[in-house]
Amino acid sequence: MSSSSDAIKAGHSAGSTISGIASGSIAVGNSIQIGDSLQDIENKNELIQVSVPVEVARVLKWLADNQKITPELALQKAIATEAYIYDITKIQGGQILLKTKDNTIGEITFK
Incomplete structure (x- = not known):
């Protein structure tokens, strides 16, 4: 399985199409899945409608x-x-911290 950095690279490099922004229906071509390598993505041609x-x-x-x-x-x-x-929070057990303008540091948690 690929690392999260591969997933991020894939998310920023795969070409796709999207339609229906105004209606709230989104169709995406060249779908990717977590764990796909860049080569896997280049060989895919799917259409997912959401x-x-x-x-x-x-x-x-x-x-x-x-x-x-x-x-x-x-x-x-x-x-x-x-x-x-x-990946960082659930799989690796890490935390995401946020520093505000007034130098307060807090943790961002996801459910």
Whole structure:
């Protein structure tokens, strides 16, 4: 199985298509799975359709607009980030700490 860093690289390099942002239905081509190698991803050609609440589609568009990237890249980055966070916190037992503007340090926990 590939490491989380491979999953992150995969999430940022695989080409895909996305549609239906306004309606809340997202279709993604060239789907990737955690553990896929880059070669596995290049050889795949799948289409996955996911229905999401309109608010989720709006957040995806907001992420894309604010980062000046495409919605498909924003989705790939979000998936890669989730895979990395899951690996660090759940599999490796690590923590994610946050330092605020007033120098307060807190832990971000995920359920």
